[in-house]
Amino acid sequence: MCFRCCELNRRSLLIGGGAAAASLATGVAQARIRPADMHPLIGPGFRPTDRDEIGLWQQMDRVEEEVAGSNLLIKDPELIRYLQQRIGEVGGPAAKDMRIYLARIPDFNAVMFPSGFSVIFSGLLLRMRNEAQLSGVIAHESGHFLRRHMIRMWRDMRRKSDIFAIGAMVAGVAGAGAGVNTGDITQLAQLGTILSLFRYNRVMEAEADAMGVRLLAENGYPPIEMANTWEQLIGEQDASARHRRKRRDRGYSLFSTHPAPGARMADLKVSAAEATVPGRAYDNRRGRYLQAISPIRKTLLDDQVKLNDPGASQYLIETLARDGWNGLLRFYEAEVWRLRNRSGDDVRAAQGYAIAVAYADAPPEAWRWHGLSLMKAGRQAEARAALSRYLSMQPNAADAPFIRQMIS
Amino acid sequence: MTRTPKLILAAAALALSGCSSLGAGEGLGSSYYSLVRVRSVQVGDGSLAVTSPRPWNRTRKLFLFDDVRWVEDWTLNGPLLDGMSFVTGLPSGKYLIRQRRTEDRQVPKFRSDMSAPEIVAMLESLYRVRGGSVDFRTTSLQPRRFLGVNGFQFDFEHLDTDELWRRGRAVGAVIDGELYLILFDAARSHYYGAAIGDFEAIVSSARKRR
Numbered sequence: 300m301c302f303r304c305c306e307l308n309r310r311s312l313l314i315g316g317g318a319a320a321a322s323l324a325t326g327v328a329q330a331r332i333r334p335a336d337m338h339p340l341i342g343p344g345f346r347p348t349d350r351d352e353i354g355l356w357q358q359m360d361r362v363e364e365e366v367a368g369s370n371l372l373i374k375d376p377e378l379i380r381y382l383q384q385r386i387g388e389v390g391g392p393a394a395k396d397m398r399i400y401l402a403r404i405p406d407f408n409a410v411m412f413p414s415g416f417s418v419i420f421s422g423l424l425l426r427m428r429n430e431a432q433l434s435g436v437i438a439h440e441s442g443h444f445l446r447r448h449m450i451r452m453w454r455d456m457r458r459k460s461d462i463f464a465i466g467a468m469v470a471g472v473a474g475a476g477a478g479v480n481t482g483d484i485t486q487l488a489q490l491g492t493i494l495s496l497f498r499y500n501r502v503m504e505a506e507a508d509a510m511g512v513r514l515l516a517e518n519g520y521p522p523i524e525m526a527n528t529w530e531q532l533i534g535e536q537d538a539s540a541r542h543r544r545k546r547r548d549r550g551y552s553l554f555s556t557h558p559a560p561g562a563r564m565a566d567l568k569v570s571a572a573e574a575t576v577p578g579r580a581y582d583n584r585r586g587r588y589l590q591a592i593s594p595i596r597k598t599l600l601d602d603q604v605k606l607n608d609p610g611a612s613q614y615l616i617e618t619l620a621r622d623g624w625n626g627l628l629r630f631y632e633a634e635v636w637r638l639r640n641r642s643g644d645d646v647r648a649a650q651g652y653a654i655a656v657a658y659a660d661a662p663p664e665a666w667r668w669h670g671l672s673l674m675k676a677g678r679q680a681e682a683r684a685a686l687s688r689y690l691s692m693q694p695n696a697a698d699a700p701f702i703r704q705m706i707s
Numbered sequence: 708m709t710r711t712p713k714l715i716l717a718a719a720a721l722a723l724s725g726c727s728s729l730g731a732g733e734g735l736g737s738s739y740y741s742l743v744r745v746r747s748v749q750v751g752d753g754s755l756a757v758t759s760p761r762p763w764n765r766t767r768k769l770f771l772f773d774d775v776r777w778v779e780d781w782t783l784n785g786p787l788l789d790g791m792s793f794v795t796g797l798p799s800g801k802y803l804i805r806q807r808r809t810e811d812r813q814v815p816k817f818r819s820d821m822s823a824p825e826i827v828a829m830l831e832s833l834y835r836v837r838g839g840s841v842d843f844r845t846t847s848l849q850p851r852r853f854l855g856v857n858g859f860q861f862d863f864e865h866l867d868t869d870e871l872w873r874r875g876r877a878v879g880a881v882i883d884g885e886l887y888l889i890l891f892d893a894a895r896s897h898y899y900g901a902a903i904g905d906f907e908a909i910v911s912s913a914r915k916r917r
Contacts, residue, residue: 370870371841403841404868543809605828605835605843606812637825638832640815671824698848701823701859 331566332505334513334522334574339391339445345415352450359414366400366418373401373421373595381591382419382437385430389438389514391445399437405602407532411440413449424592425599426531426615428622429585431524435515439525442510448503455500508563509570516574521581526567533560535614542610585622597662600631609639626658630665637668649676656685663692667702674705682706740764743781749916750779751795755887758912760905763791775805783902787869789893791906796885803833812836819884823848823859826879826886834865842866853880854887854915864895874899878910889913 347353366372373379382401387394398416401424408420417440427433443449508525516522540546575581592599604612612635620628633651636644649672655665670685683706690699743763747756766780777798781791794803799819806813814833821829827848834840843865851860858880866872874895879888891906893899 370866370872371868405841539811543811545809602835602841605832607815607832607836608812611811638815638828640818667824671822675820675822697845697862698824698827700847700849704850705822 331569332502332509334509334516334570337442337446337506337510337513339393339510340447341445342392343395345393345396347450349450351454355450355453356414359412359416362412363398363414363416366402366416369402371402371404373403375594378591378595385434385437386417386441388518389434389511389520390441391510391514393441393445397441397444403602405599405606407535409436409440411443411449413444413453415444417441421595421599422603424595425603426535426618427528427588428531428619429524429583430588430591431515431520431581431583432528433588434518434520435511435522435525435528438511438514439507441514442507443503445510446503446506448507452500452503504563505566508567512567512570512574516571516576516581519579519581521583522571522574523568524583526564526571529560529564529567531618533564534618535611538614539608539611542608597627600627604631604634604638607638609635624658626655626661626665629655629658630662630668633665633668645672645675648672663689663696666692667696667698670702670706739767740782741767747912750793752776753795754916755793755795756912756914756916757793757889757909760908763905775801775803777801778803783905784898787894789898789902790891791902791909792888792890792892794879794886794888794890796882796887798885803829804837817886819881821881821886823861823879826859826881826888827861830861830877830890831863838865839868840865841868851878853878853910854882854913856880856882858887872896876903876906882915887915 347356379399379401382399386397386399390397393415396415400416400418402418402420404420405422405425406420407422407426409417409423411417417437419437423436424433427436511525512522515525589596600616603615606612613632616628616632616635629651633648633655636651637648648668652665652669652672655661656669666685666689670682670689673679673682673685686702686706690696690702693699696702741764743759743765745759745762747758749756763781763783766782766786768774768779777795779793779795780786781793783789797803797817800816802814802816804814814836815829817826817829827845831843831845834843843863845861845863847860847862849860851858853859858878861877861879862875863877864872864874872895873892875890875892877888877890879886879890881887889906889910891899891903893902
């Protein structure tokens with residue numbers, strides 16, 4: 300298989316994209332961009348008039364068609380409506396023109412495409428602690444659209460004759476347009492060629508940040524939440540890397556193009572303070588957020604924890620638990636330990652399940668694993684009771700035949 | 708980046724690693740597969756013998772790449788469409804696949820005291836971590852005799868990042884602390900139904916050799 304060529308390709312792409320970005324930023328100690336200076340460059344109902352941009356949009360329409368038909372999308376109508384409302388709120392003048400899609404991919408990512416549609420990864424919804432954080436990411440992505448970053452980047456690449464980047468992008472877009480392996484949003488958005496288009500340079504990222512802070516504050520969200528999101532992401536990556544005994548890799552993430560995450564977080568904090576109007580009430584609307592994602596929160600946790608990235612998963616769960624522990628979070632905390640599977644983790648997990656089932660909202664699976672751990676520990680009677688509880692909560696469980704045999 | 712014991716996983720893993728979006732799966736040399744004839748053959752490390760009702764293709768192992776000696780992969784129509792994997796006496800503390808210690812996301816190691824639900828969870832993580840499955844559903848877990856002992860049968864479905872739904876069945880048992888397992892996984896439409904009969908015949912033909 301071409302595992303090697305993949306690596307090379309990816310690296311070249313990153314270098315290709317990075318080169319364009321670096322050349323713009325060379326030697327310039329970049330000053331923070333002030334939210335107050337960020338004005339949208341497009342108005343409502345924007346349509347491209349220049350030939351190159353019209354062409355780009357046509358290709359993007361094909362990509363959107365593919366994305367919209369992908370079976371990786373989470374289609375829950377209420378949730379999608381909720382996300383669409385967020386973009387309608389913080390999308391500035393283009394609020395009514397932008398579309399949003401939710402892909403079931405357990406990573407922290409969101410992508411804005413040049414024609415104004417955005418793909419949000421489900422892993423992002425898991426990581427947001429409140430609506431302000433979600434709206435912050437959406438506002439950042441909207442910022443790219445409102446500041447016309449895609450076409451600016453595209454023209455910049457062409458001016459510099461960055462053949463590789465253009466070639467890769469055209470191949471990606473053409474491939475997507477031709478329906479070859481197109482539904483693979485992970486590939487398109489995360490590693491693949493199309494993303495090279497969105498490797499905005501530092502200035503553009505700073506602009507989108509500033510624009511985002513402004514949009515957030517204007518809509519009554521505490522703008523500091525954008526910096527908090529950043530802090531959580533850095534914390535998660537550090538925790539993951541520490542667990543595997545290595546240094547943080549800044550690849551793949553939403554904000555990866557920026558070389559100095561610490562500096563960027565600092566800028567966001569200053570911008571947030573600047574955009575905050577004294578005396579005005581700001582609300583992170585956490586309750587509404589939790590309610591909106593409640594139908595899929597368990598799935599989101601499940602998708603993350605089963606990837607067995609213990610450092611990241613534990614950090615995430617603890618971050619979410621800062622707003623209060625519950626049976627679901629306790630159960631998944633124990634799951635992290637069970638899958639981590641180091642010596643002593645079985646005992647730790649067993650204790651975790653025991654704690655989880657003490658919560659009234661413990662999911663049926665908590666009783667299942669509580670029972671299985673008890674059985675392993677030789678506490679048969681208690682194990683039977685826990686597994687029976689599981690079966691009574693979920694009589695039609697897929698594994699019911701096996702569990703019934705275990706307790707018979 | 709290492710591959711999986713299950714080459715069917717290669718479908719999505721290939722995509723995940725950002726390979727060319729065109730022609731994925733092409734370019735395999737002819738020596739990549741060898742013919743499995745319709746007679747008793749040894750699989751994995753040789754401790755299991757099976758007889759297939761029709762010829763299959765054995766995937767050659769790449770040295771230092773996916774050469775877990777207890778695991779062997781077959782396919783009928785190519786790894787994107789169907790595949791069968793044999794796990795022949797995986798010892799405690801070993802992995803189903805080769806993976807670097809520093810990978811963020813890891814397939815858990817097998818332990819001899821694992822119950823069937825734990826083995827099933829290990830397989831699920833294999834698909835999610837290495838196969839790029841974004842949705843994975845256990846459709847059934849039930850007791851089943853295998854190699855003369857009490858084992859389990861695990862049925863599942865998964866949606867991978869190449870947008871294809873796949874369906875699989877595994878039959879396994881832990882014998883003397885080692886994992887024996889035969890796993891079939893194929894595209895849900897057509898290919899699963901077309902070869903599940905082969906899987907059942909192979910499972911009932913399976914004999915432990917020592």
